Amino acid sequence: MRMELIQPFINAADAVLAETLQCPTRVDGLSMDEQAYRRKGVASLVTIQGDIEGRIIFDIDAPTAARVAAYLAGSPQPEDDDEVARETVCELANMVIGSAITVLNDQGFQFKINPPVAHTELVGEKSSEDQEALVMCFGTDTGSVFMNIAMRYNTRRKADRRA
């Protein structure tokens, strides 16, 4: 996966998490993964179709998701409603991925983003050779946030558009 595809996601996660959680963020880990994705906690899946296609999983361990949900709701106690935590993670995913997609679109890529859905399976699909996943871990004051990005250029679609 090329850096030009990855950088917008790093920037978006950094900006959105810092803005919503009102704290500095840092990249705590960055690795490539060809294995099937193992969910860490409360996860949300966003799929993209177009010049670039693939999927992004936004994943937060359950206690952190509960703290993030509580923080964003202005509550002092961690949120104990799983549905609220899932909703929160989906909306955070929506904001981070939407922001990254905006940058990629302004660079000339055309695609459609589907609304985030809760990713409930413990193990996801295995990445393929041409679509290995990038796993990123962001550290925040509330806990760690993981993003697993598997995307590739849709060369056929771009060629079709040029023709």
Add this chain to the structure above:
Amino acid sequence: MEQFPFLVRKDRKAIRYLVVDDSVFARKNVAKMVESFGGEIVGEAGDGCTAITEFDRTTPDMVLMDITMPQMEGIEAAERIVRAHPEARIVMVSSVGYQENIVAALQKGARHFVQKPVKPEILYEVIKYVMGDDATIATPVGQES
């Protein structure tokens, strides 16, 4: 949350909002903000189709509408609402803020665009701008001249 002077209608009544977003979390978040501006939430919808029926039912002063939603997306819903109610004030609120999306929304009748994560100070200014002369800043009780 930062305190803002209440923004009310010319008749001094609360501005009535319809909030449309498929995320309950996002709806609550936006609702909390507009209530802190002195607004009243008269309806909520989780998709474009429901937004249209809720608009007809509540006739709000302003609609805050997400774009990416299941069933019917926000831009199509905005277009249908504005076609039936040309006076409708619709502000698109979306995480996807690329140029062609914004242009499409404005061409279909939306009045403005706010990118998520929504900053209260930006939403406040946009609401003030879109309401124009139909809104005024409420003078707190005891400070009237």
